[in-house]
Amino acid sequence: MxxxxxxxxxxxxxxxxxxxxxxxxxxxxxxxxxxxxxxxxxxxxxxxxxxxxxxxxxxxxxxxxxxxxxxxxxxxxxxxxxxxxxxxxxxxxxxxxxxxxxxxxxxxxxxxxxxxxxxxxxxxxxxxxxxxxxxxxxxxxxxxxxxxxxxxxxxxxxxxxxxxxxxxxxxxxxxxxxxxxxxxxxxxxxxxxxxxxxxxxxxxxxxxxxxxxxxxxxxxxxxxxxxxxxxxxxxxxxxxxxxxxxxxxxxxxxxxxxxxxxxxxxxxxxxxxxxxxxxxxxxxVTWTKPGTPRPVHYNCWEAVYFDHDVPKLKDIASRAASLGAERFVLDDGWFGQRDDDTSSLSDWEVDPRKYPEGLGPLIDHVHAEGMSFGIWFEPEMINPDSNLYRAHPDWALGAEDQILGRQQKALNMALPEVRDFLYDRIAALLHAHPIDYIKWDHNRVLPMPDATQTRGSYALLDRLRADFPQVEIESCASGGGRIDFGILSRTQRVWLSDSNDALERLLMQHNAALFLPAAVTGSHVGPRTCHTSGRMLDIEFRAWVAAQRHMGFEMDPRELDAREEAVLRDVTSWWKDNRDWMYAADNLRLDAADPAVIAEQQLATDGSRFVVFAGKARTSTQIAPRPLTLTRLDPQARYRITLRNRGSAKALSRGKLALKERSLDLTGTALMHQGLTLPWSFPESIWVLEGQRL
Incomplete structure (x- = not known):
């Protein structure tokens, strides 16, 4: 039967x-x-x-x-x-x-x-x-x-x-x-x-x-x-x-x-x-403030690392705000005796040496500049050189002689007393200050797999989310080490990678779009010389790659020259003007005929507009660009196509392409089958096309 x-x-x-x-x-x-x-x-x-x-x-x-x-x-x-x-x-x-x-x-x-x-x-x-x-x-x-x-x-x-x-x-x-x-x-x-x-x-x-x-x-x-x-x-x-x-x-x-x-x-x-x-x-995802725009981040990590100095941080915050940042995130180094990564994890109290008046003066300054304030934690971890470890070595997960990771062990999140301790320390800071964002890090693997560890971490996050529903949380684990739909049912953002190298990010973001929307994917404009790859990249390429996702900055703004400031303000302003529709846009990977091109199309849910980012990752094998075809357009509709950054064409782009001078009106059929030939470009650059349905 x-x-x-x-x-x-x-x-x-x-x-x-x-x-x-x-x-x-x-x-x-x-x-x-x-x-x-x-x-x-x-x-x-x-x-x-x-x-x-x-x-x-x-x-x-x-x-x-x-x-x-x-x-x-x-x-x-x-x-x-x-x-x-x-x-x-x-x-x-x-x-x-x-x-x-x-x-x-x-x-x-x-x-x-x-x-x-x-x-x-x-x-x-x-x-x-x-x-x-x-x-x-x-x-x-x-x-x-x-x-x-x-x-x-x-x-x-x-x-x-x-x-x-x-x-x-x-x-x-x-x-x-x-x-x-x-x-x-x-x-x-x-x-x-x-x-x-x-x-x-x-x-x-x-x-x-x-x-x-x-x-x-x-x-x-x-x-x-x-x-x-x-x-x-x-x-x-x-x-x-x-x-x-x-x-x-x-x-x-x-x-x-x-x-x-x-x-x-x-x-x-x-x-x-x-x-x-x-x-x-x-x-x-449970959004903390549904319907409000995603704010432009500034994270101070690659500007100061552990060298926290309140006057310098205030200056950096002011410069970030002038560039368009709307949220200032204070990263690792604000607590305990945290002068490097060897000590103080789990001692979640403000370092009086660095902040003699507490965090209040910095937070007040950030708010005066029109930005909200976020802060870094790594709750599930503990340094052996910490007050908590000296008091409770039994709270650490795994063997006493285990191999350390980043000079730290993991706390045993299955223990209710561990979760209560962490909740009390985090909640005390959230009660004391107007903090609307936590960057929640997890910088080492566990000494052994144990499902109760994950359930304990979930329980702590759930408790904090219930009691502080307006605080947004980002999942970070040495970058992208904890990204999945389970953690994202408790958080609102992921840090895709510790690499702020825009060339590396271009491919990572392209592949991650198979599973992740732009709204949850943090992407920051890194420093002129990337701290993790040593590669030097132009500000325009760095800025437009960050604008493909939830945009932010993570560099020392004091290093920027006048041109770099102007480009960053321009791209940030563009992102703010478009973020509302891009929040719900479908992120579509394009099948570029040129393997050197990594391209995507973000299409509004009603089909009324789109933006195409066509990044060139390396030198093409052929001398002239191949046409780029688009996708999911109405075949009968007409679209006005504008090259947003047409002024970036280099001297070697010598042809009289119309896109370098004006907009083009094309049907969806033409765009999806014949496509568009973009101007010639150097590697490590990007073209940005805007499309508007007529």
Whole structure:
């Protein structure tokens, strides 16, 4: 007997079936099926034949593949009884509860006294499917592995794209061919990680940014994850995501995954990207002041580091305000005896040597300049050279002789007394001063993976957010080491990378847009000579790359000459004039014909306007620029195209291109198929095109 269920929106259908009371499996995920489609026949049509060397029946690729049913691949659950005995669950379907746009699948294993619950919800506006799994038992068990509900991968995909990286080099894309066996990635560092962003894209054959079918996945958890993309011997493919294995160190009667967010697109990789961008911005992030413009940041870190001097900081704040900054962020070095990174983490009290009158005079000055005030914390960490460590060495996580990271250990966030201490110190400062922003850092990996650490950090953040709902929080972890939808349900901004090198940022931002909207992605204009790469870049390139995201400055404004000040004021003014519509814009990656060009198009939700940023990362192989085609425009509409920074054309750009003199009026068809040829440019420069629908 076959039972079937389906979830639908305007873009897709997800259909499941259960045969003879077994755990359901996904039988279809793709473009919308007609309302009258016979799902029993769909289930029959996806069955595969049996031949020599195979079992007499193919085991189901169910929501939680079961080893006890002879499943030939990686199981969705590995669990042991309290005495260490391995269990081999075999579930039968108990109930499927349907609601508007959601399914709750409940299965049970009476012999092992287990209940498995899968919740699947389809958002009809963002087209994102959220899937979670839960395991319940009548006695404590040891969990090795629990996958979120398992989905099939398409047969027409030749490769998969996942995300790697490093400090100052986040969001690097890997392309791996499908082949028999598994692509296995596991992050056991205890945080999301620069190295293992929990995302995967599976493009079908021929898919590019702007066209084709693609599937994408993101696991919304900040404590380390495991990803399995497996091709079985029979050719079927499965995608599994969950917490890193053995993250649950204590036996329990209930275990649950974080949400797995899954997307199907018939509109290329951009379709996946837009769904994730909208879902994160509109469904997951809790905005502190909805409807208010995103303020231009100034962060003092690369101007002063630990050398805090109130008169100098006041001067820097005044200069930043004159350039257009609207929020001043006081970074590391304001507390304890913090003259370098070797001491005082966890001693969250203002350093009287540097601030003899407290923070009040600096905050008052910042407010007088028309800016709000933010401050840096690294709550989950502790230096052995700190008052707290001397009083409570037992509060540190891990062995006493562990390898330090940035001269620090992690606090054990599973301990309520640790969370209470941190809450009291942070809350005292927030009560004492008008602070509307926290840069929340996390500068080392954990000594071992432990899910209770992540849950403890979440609990502290949740408590602070509940009591100080107007304080915005940025997630920073040596740059982009903790970026995921789990942390972003508690924060409003991420620091994509500690690199303020605009050339490196250009590619990182381009790739991160597959998952992140511009509204949450901090990007700052760095110093003339980048502190992490040593590269010298022109102010115009630095400023326009920062203007692609949530804009800010992070340099010593005292180094700027008159031209640099003028350019920075101009670009900042442009960003302020456009930030309201850009906040909700879809960030679309363009398929540039020239591999040296990294280009994107930010398109207003109503289609009335757009801006294109076309950055040149290196020297082109051909002598003249290739045309750049745009995307998602109305083919019949006419658009007025203006080159915003036409005055930047260099002497070697000798042709009489109309864009260097005036605007052009072109149809969407022309822009999407023939495209635009931009003026010649040097590497490490950028063109900015504005489009207005007529």
């Amino acid at each position: 076959i039972r079937t269920w389906r979830l639908d929106d305007a873009r897709q259908t997800l259909a499941l079936s259960s045969t003879d009371g077994r755990m359901p499996q996904v039988i279809y995920w793709g473009p919308p099926l007609p309302e009258g489609e016979n799902l029993d026949d769909v289930a029959e049509a996806c069955q595969i034949d049996v031949t020599g060397g195979m079992l007499d029946e193919n085991p189901d690729l169910s929501l939680c593949p079961e080893a006890a049913r002879s499943f030939p691949g990686q199981p969705g659950l590995i669990v042991r009884d309290a005495d260490g005995t391995p269990l081999l669950p075999k579930f039968t379907l108990r109930d499927v509860q349907t609601d508007d746009g959601s399914l709750t699948v409940i299965c049970e294993d009476t012999a092992n006294r287990l209940t498995y619950t899968a919740e699947i919800a389809l958002d009809p506006e963002t087209h994102v499917i959220a899937l979670t799994a839960r395991l319940n038992s009548d006695r404590p068990l040891h969990l090795h592995w629990l996958a979120a509900p398992v989905l099939p991968a398409p047969q027409t995909a030749d490769e998969m794209i996942d995300v790697a990286g490093r400090w100052c080099g986040e969001f690097q894309l890997n392309r791996t061919p499908w082949s028999p066996g598994i692509r296995y990635r596991e992050n056991r560092t205890g945080r999301t990680g620069h190295e293992h962003f929990p995302g995967l894209i599976v493009p079908c054959r021929g898919a590019i940014n702007a066209s084709g079918q693609a599937y994408a996945f993101h696991y919304g958890w900040s404590g380390g994850h495991r990803m399995i993309a497996e091709e079985l011997p029979d050719g079927r493919r499965q995608i599994q995501f969950g917490h890193a294995a053995r993250m649950e160190t204590a036996p329990a009667t209930e275990f649950a995954t974080a949400p797995l967010y899954a997307v199907y697109s018939s509109d290329g990789l951009n379709g996946c990207a837009v769904s994730f961008q909208r879902h994160l911005r509109d469904r997951i």
